[in-house]
Amino acid sequence: xxxxxxxxxxMSEVVRMAxxxxxxxxxxxxxxxxxxxxxxxxLVDAAVLMEERGVPxxxxxxxxxxxxxxxxxxxxxxxxxxxxxxxEVDPYVGGAGTIGGALRRxxxxxxxxxx
Numbered sequence: 001x002x003x004x005x006x007x008x009x010x011m012s013e014v015v016r017m018a019x020x021x022x023x024x025x026x027x028x029x030x031x032x033x034x035x036x037x038x039x040x041x042x043l044v045d046a047a048v049l050m051e052e053r054g055v056p057x058x059x060x061x062x063x064x065x066x067x068x069x070x071x072x073x074x075x076x077x078x079x080x081x082x083x084x085x086x087x088e089v090d091p092y093v094g095g096a097g098t099i100g101g102a103l104r105r106x107x108x109x110x111x112x113x114x115x
Contacts, residue, residue, distance in 0.1 A: 018046040
């Protein structure tokens with residue numbers, strides 16, 4: 001198997017797993033009203049990887065990322081939200097290694113369809 005074929009197979013697996021994870025996240029949002037942060041982070045990481053490789057995002061993945069991005073915008077607009085406890089890192093804030101930071105790099109792409 002060539003390196004190109006192996007890389008293509010790996011990206012196909014990333015896309016398949018991202019599609020499955022997006023489906024689970026939407027289910028969690030419907031059933032529980034929120035999405036687990038660690039799973040959102042995994043989906044954002046997959047989106048970044050796929051973006052770097054020029055691989056289109058599955059539509060359901062786009063839907064989840066848009067929902068998360070909209071939640072971040074609502075959170076940014078709410079000034080009276082409590083601060084995280086001292087030493088506790090909020091994964092949705094826009095720092096470099098956070099969901100918010102990664103999503104903010106992808107935000108221009110979230111506005112257009114990726115198929």
